[in-house]
Amino acid sequence: MALVDINFADELEQFGAPKTLECFHCGTCAAICPLIDQHFPRQMIRYAQIGAKDRILERGAELWRCLHCGLCTQTCPREADPGEVILALRRYVLHHWRSSDHV
Amino acid sequence: MENRAEASARNDQTARVGVYICHCGGNISDHVDVESLADKAEHLPGVAAVRRNMFMCSDPGQAMILEDLQKGVVDRVVVASCSPSLHETTFRRVLERAGVNPYMYEHANIREQVSWVHHGDAATQKALTLIAAATAKARLLQPLDPLRVEARQHVTVIGAGMAGMRAALDLADRGFSVACIEKTPWVGGRAAALDRVAPTGEAASDLILSLARRIMQHPSITFYPCARLVGFDGYVGNFSLDVEIVPPEVPNDEELRRAHEAWTAKEPVFVPSRGALIAPVPSTPQRFRLETGAVVLATGFRPYVPKHGEYGYGVYREVLTLPQFIEALRDTAPQKGSTLTIDGRPIRSMAMIHCVGSRQIPGLHEEGPSGHLNEYCSRTCCAATLFAAAQVRERFPQTHVFDFYRDIRTYGRGQEEIYQHAAKNKVLFFRFEPENPPQVQPFDGPGGFPLTVSVQDTLTFGEEVHVPVDLVVLAVGMEPSDIGDLVHLMKLPVGADRFLLEVHPKLRPVEMATTGILLAGTCQAPMDIGECCNAASAAASKAAVLLSKGFVTLDPFVAEVDAQKCEGTGACLEACLREGAIRWVEGQRNGQTVRHAEVVAALCLGCGACVAVCPTGAIQVKGSTLAQFEAMVEAIAAEVAA
Ligand code: SF4
Ligand code: SF4
Ligand code: SF4
Ligand code: SF4
Numbered sequence: 001m002a003l004v005d006i007n008f009a010d011e012l013e014q015f016g017a018p019k020t021l022e023c024f025h026c027g028t029c030a031a032i033c034p035l036i037d038q039h040f041p042r043q044m045i046r047y048a049q050i051g052a053k054d055r056i057l058e059r060g061a062e063l064w065r066c067l068h069c070g071l072c073t074q075t076c077p078r079e080a081d082p083g084e085v086i087l088a089l090r091r092y093v094l095h096h097w098r099s100s101d102h103v
Numbered sequence: 104m105e106n107r108a109e110a111s112a113r114n115d116q117t118a119r120v121g122v123y124i125c126h127c128g129g130n131i132s133d134h135v136d137v138e139s140l141a142d143k144a145e146h147l148p149g150v151a152a153v154r155r156n157m158f159m160c161s162d163p164g165q166a167m168i169l170e171d172l173q174k175g176v177v178d179r180v181v182v183a184s185c186s187p188s189l190h191e192t193t194f195r196r197v198l199e200r201a202g203v204n205p206y207m208y209e210h211a212n213i214r215e216q217v218s219w220v221h222h223g224d225a226a227t228q229k230a231l232t233l234i235a236a237a238t239a240k241a242r243l244l245q246p247l248d249p250l251r252v253e254a255r256q257h258v259t260v261i262g263a264g265m266a267g268m269r270a271a272l273d274l275a276d277r278g279f280s281v282a283c284i285e286k287t288p289w290v291g292g293r294a295a296a297l298d299r300v301a302p303t304g305e306a307a308s309d310l311i312l313s314l315a316r317r318i319m320q321h322p323s324i325t326f327y328p329c330a331r332l333v334g335f336d337g338y339v340g341n342f343s344l345d346v347e348i349v350p351p352e353v354p355n356d357e358e359l360r361r362a363h364e365a366w367t368a369k370e371p372v373f374v375p376s377r378g379a380l381i382a383p384v385p386s387t388p389q390r391f392r393l394e395t396g397a398v399v400l401a402t403g404f405r406p407y408v409p410k411h412g413e414y415g416y417g418v419y420r421e422v423l424t425l426p427q428f429i430e431a432l433r434d435t436a437p438q439k440g441s442t443l444t445i446d447g448r449p450i451r452s453m454a455m456i457h458c459v460g461s462r463q464i465p466g467l468h469e470e471g472p473s474g475h476l477n478e479y480c481s482r483t484c485c486a487a488t489l490f491a492a493a494q495v496r497e498r499f500p501q502t503h504v505f506d507f508y509r510d511i512r513t514y515g516r517g518q519e520e521i522y523q524h525a526a527k528n529k530v531l532f533f534r535f536e537p538e539n540p541p542q543v544q545p546f547d548g549p550g551g552f553p554l555t556v557s558v559q560d561t562l563t564f565g566e567e568v569h570v571p572v573d574l575v576v577l578a579v580g581m582e583p584s585d586i587g588d589l590v591h592l593m594k595l596p597v598g599a600d601r602f603l604l605e606v607h608p609k610l611r612p613v614e615m616a617t618t619g620i621l622l623a624g625t626c627q628a629p630m631d632i633g634e635c636c637n638a639a640s641a642a643a644s645k646a647a648v649l650l651s652k653g654f655v656t657l658d659p660f661v662a663e664v665d666a667q668k669c670e671g672t673g674a675c676l677e678a679c680l681r682e683g684a685i686r687w688v689e690g691q692r693n694g695q696t697v698r699h700a701e702v703v704a705a706l707c708l709g710c711g712a713c714v715a716v717c718p719t720g721a722i723q724v725k726g727s728t729l730a731q732f733e734a735m736v737e738a739i740a741a742e743v744a745a
Contacts, residue, residue, distance in 0.1 A: 002563070003548065004570040006452050006503045009529065021529035024522075025562045039564065046563050049531055078526060 005051025012048055015095070017088030020048050023080040029072035035065055041072055041082045044089055053096075060093040118242040119151035121177030122234060123168055125159035125184035127214055134218040136227045144234050147738075149242045151177050160190050165197050172201035179207040179244055181237045183230065185214040204246035206659065206726060211237040232742040239738035240731045247725055249656040252705045254340030255396035256280060256653070258646050261332060261589070264292020265632050266624025266639040267401035268314040273643035274399075275323040279650065282393050283318070284330040284346055288359060289378025290315050292403050293625075296376045296426055298433035300632055301490040302517035308373050310632070315371040315379040326382050333390070335592045338705055339619030340396045340655040348389040359384065376430055397619045397646040400595075400603060401639060402586045404625040407460030407477065407579040410469060414456055414577055415543035421448075421553050421574050422543060425455075425484065428576040429491060441501035445574065450502050453495070453574040454556040455488050456541055457508040461580030464537055479600050481580030481629040486513045488578040489525040496528035504530045505570050507541045507558055515631070533560045533568065546571050581629040593620065602628050613642045618657070621645050660726040661707035662714065666690050668721035669699035675713035675722050681706050685713065 009020045023045050030042040040062060047055040066086050073083040122144045126132035137155055144153045152171055156164040159182055171177045182194045187210040195205040213230040221229055256279050260271045263285035271283045289295065290311065297307035318324050327346060334345025353360050362372045362380045371379040406426050409416035416422045423431065431445050443450040461481040470476050485508075492504045506525070511532075513522045526532075535541055539559040546555035552571035560568045583602045590597055596616055598604040603626050606614050613622045621642035624635035649655060662675075662684075676685045684706040690699050700722065713722045714729070723729060 002566055002568045004505070004531075004568055006571075009531075021531055022526050024526050024532060025534075043564065050563060050568055052563075078523075 002050060002052045002055070005053070008051025008053065009049060012085075012088050012092060015088040015091040017048070017081065017085045019080050020045065020085050020088075022078050023049065023076070023082065023085075024078055026077060028075050028077060029082040032071045032075050033066075034069065034071065035067060041066065041086050045080070045082055045085050048085055048089060056089060057093060057096060060097075063090045063093060118149050118179060118244075119177045120147075120149045120238050120241045121168065121171050121180050122147075122150055122153045122238060123159055123164070123180065123182045123184075124153065124155045124213075124234075125164070125182065126155065126157045127159075127184060127218075128157065131184070131214050131218045134222050134226045135213060135230045136224075140227055140230055140234070143231050144238075147235050147238050150238055159184050160193055165193070168194070168197050169201050172198065172203050178203065179209075179241050181209045181211055181234065181241050183211040183213045183234050183237070186212050186216075206247040207241075207244050209237040209241040209244065228742075232739055235738040235742045236735040239734040243728070243731045243734055244726075247659040249659050250661065250704050251654050251656055252338070252340050254650040254653055254655045255394060256650060257282070257393075257395045258397045258399060258643075258650070259284065259342070259344055259393055259395040260399045260401055260623075262286075262292065262401035262403055262624075262626070263290040263318075263326065264401060264403045264624065264635075265294050265310070265314070266403070266626075266635040267292070267399070268311075268318055269636045269639035270399045270401060270623045270643045270646075271324050272314065272317055272321065273640050274646060275321045277643070277647045277651075279323065279396075279647065281321075281324045282327065282395065283324060284327045284332065284393075286329065286331050287378065288328045288351060288380060288384045289374070290318065290326070290371075290381055291373075291378030293406075294632060295374075295378040296430055298429055299490075299494070301486050301521055302515075307632075308375070311379050312371060312373055315373075315381050319371060319381045328382050329385050332589060332592060334392075339617075339649060339657070341705070342395050342398060342619065344393040344395060344398070346391055346393055348385050350385045350388060353384055375433065396650045397621065398593075399621045399623050399639075399642045399646060400589070400615075400626050401623040401642075402584045402589065402603075402626040404581040404629065405584050407481075407582050409459055409577055409579060410471075414459065414541070415554065415575060416577060419543065419545070419554060419575075420446075421572075422577065423574065424459075424577050424579045425488060425491065426579070428574075429487075432491065432494065441499060443495055443499040443502045448573060450499075450573045451550075452503040452505070452552065452570070452572045453576060454505045454507060454541070454543075454570060454572045455492055455576045455578060456556075457485060457488060457506070457511070457578045459577040459579045460582070462509065462537075467537055475601060477580055477582065477600070479580075479629070480512075482514070483629055483631045484578040484580060485511050486515075486518050486521050486631070488576075489513060489521045489530070491576075492530045493521065493525040493528045496525070496530060505533065505556070505572065506530050507533045507535060507556065509535060509537055515633075532562065533558050533570075534562050535559060536561065543575050581625060583626060586626070593617070595620070600628075602626065613638060613645055618655075619646075619649060657705065658709075659704075660709040660724060661704045662702045662709065662711070662722050662724050663704075664700045664702055665721045665723070666699050666701075667692065668719050670719050670721070671698045671700070672718060673700070674716040674718060675700055678712045678716045680710055680712055681708050684708070 030039050141153045191210050195208050198205045211233040217226050217230045258274045258279050260267045260283045263283050271281045275281045294307045300307050330346050330348045333347045336343045358374050362374050365372045366380050371381045373379045411417040463476040535558050541556045541558040546552045555569050555571050557569045596604040623639035623642040679685050685700050687698050688701040711724050
């Protein structure tokens with residue numbers, strides 16, 4: 001169960017991803033991503049959209065498997081910049097770790 | 104009654120029947136041995152030529168028949184192929200092109216009635232029997248003249264919404280006199296409740312007003328407000344409609360009273376959600392008759408009303424339908440700011456739910472009070488919902504919009520952009536399966552939101568998510584208007600979805616089975632305003648084509664009385680199903696004045712009820728005489744015996 005946090009997308013904008021909400025979940029990015037099967041990066045984008053911070057932090061390590069090859073961003077029909085969302089989420093996770101004294 | 108001897112005596116010994124057997128690709132020839140069929144058909148009495156073709160309805164197939172007729176090899180035609188409803192007229196036209204009377208034609212259905220239901224020898228044998236019967240009848244065919252009846256240059260349009268207005272104007276511009284009857288005092292229909300119209304963003308009121316003005320000014324259009332059809336009679340070109348006018352109680356209706364006061368003969372008065380007033384409101388009840396050539400139905404739709412408790416509707420005041428929300432949004436127009444306010448309550452977050460009352464599934468959704476489910480897609484709600492969502496996001500950027508859908512299809516030109524636009528404006532989507540629809544419940548979490556929408560979201564990998572909201576908007580579908588009275592009065596065919604049913608969705612898309620009654624707009628199916636206007640223009644063109652020659656031709660398959668044989672028993676008159684189709688006339692026989700029956704061809708249904716009861720065999724339906732039937736039966740009996 002997740003309670004949608006309607007402000008998270010705005011928060012993520014400050015970490016460099018202004019278009020998170022423009023993704024409409026066609027799955028093209030997940031299909032083209034050469035590195036990670038499952039639903040990456042779409043799943044992370046979805047968690048970002050609904051503000052499921054717990055899920056993002058739990059799976060934070062996955063974010064570092066992305067090589068930023070840019071294929072997803074190139075193919076996204078919505079120009080939702082999925083690659084940028086992944087980078088922004090990394091920054092968010094780092095920030096969270098820092099502010100929660102993890103590092 | 105005519106006896107057998109008489110029937111066979113009348114067999115035309117000179118008739119030269121051409122039999123044309125179709126393979127229909129393999130549709131027929133896979134099951135019927137068409138080669139042996141053709142060999143056998145050659146020996147049927149009266150047959151002058153037998154030919155086969157892969158596709159008889161194709162150009163080469165038709166050319167084959169044409170050539171035989173033109174060379175005089177045959178003088179009447181039997182085509183053995185699909186059902187007559189598909190291609191009978193196609194082949195009649197071939198006869199016409201050859202200069203032969205088009206009624207010298209008989210059809211044998213060896214596809215639906217044979218190859219699709221029988222196999223092997225039995226199929227070939229049955230095909231032969233049908234061809235033998237058709238040939239026997241063909242030998243007795245007489246040239247017939249199509250009925251020609253005068254057509255009034257007048258059309259009546261029922262309903263003055265967008266479709267009704269469009270049809271009325273198109274017809275009036277083509278030179279017809281038009282009567283437009285509308286049950287409310289207003290024109291504009293459901294469009295009057297809208298604000299801006301997707302995808303162009305024009306104001307609905309502008310669209311209504313521009314048509315309303317032209318209707319007001321058009322010398323050929325008579326508009327009857329507060330009018331209903333109460334009587335219907337006649338046939339294409341010559342319908343009679345009884346219309347009743349019931350004045351509304353103007354003083355009790357504040358908006359109507361004010362609009363009525365503001366009305367001048369020059370300019371329509373628009374009242375949001377009601378429509379445009381283009382004529383004075385009638386003050387006395389009235390009943391009159393309209394004589395008209397064709398009728399265009401433009402009776403429109405009504406929005407689905409959710410059941411009590413459906414997504415919280417009727418239980419929580421924060422749950423509205425999309426039409427209610429569009430009105431509320433329109434009425435907040437001057438308010439510009441960051442948060443939408445409705446009823447004094449700030450809307451920080453709102454949910455929109457698609458497919459409410461549309462695409463209902465038997466066993467899953469609850470039936471309406473009438474026991475019906477709306478299994479169809481209402482087509483317009485996706486675009487309307489997303490259009491409204493994007494407007495909210497643009498005008499009130501602090502208001503978050505969450506969109507819950509089963510599927511989204513913003514079909515049509517310029518409409519996919521609406522979806523793009525909503526996404527660009529950060530509308531957030533959730534997708535649910537019909538068996539797990541969103542639940543609307545009171546919310547007691549942080550933020551003081553009154554409601555929460557919970558859904559098993561397939562976009563979040565089936566996780567259950569909860570969205571706290573201040574408002575829930577239900578994208579309700581369309582249902583046909585309540586026109587039971589018209590359906591009954593005009594005997595209109597209604598589809599399983601309760602919308603009015605055209606003859607054929609592709610071949611005759613805006614026509615009803617009764618020639619001269621046409622369909623425009625959402626009385627036929629859910630449509631958006633653009634499509635309504637297309638349909639209305641199509642209906643107007645069809646009406647114009649029917650009437651413009653000044654007369655209409657009807658099939659001649661109607662009853663006819665042989666005055667010499669009629670003994671005036673009146674049995675036919677009693678049996679006849681159509682009032683006025685048989686009347687008494689005086690005639691001369693053996694120097695004496697006698698009373699005999701006569702058929703009013705234009706009213707006759709050709710049903711044959713009269714033929715069955717006439718004790719002297721004086722009345723016959725043209726194209727299906729008793730002699731012809733007897734010849735068919737004899738041919739069948741002979742085939743079966745052989
Ligand atoms: S940028 Fe990262 S997420 Fe995108 S396709 Fe490449 S590896 Fe996958
Ligand atoms: S390709 Fe773009 S729109 Fe499609 S799922 Fe990925 S981010 Fe979303
Ligand atoms: S005439 Fe009828 S049966 Fe023959 S090819 Fe055409 S559709 Fe098929
Ligand atoms: S064919 Fe039917 S409608 Fe015509 S006159 Fe006979 S009973 Fe009446």
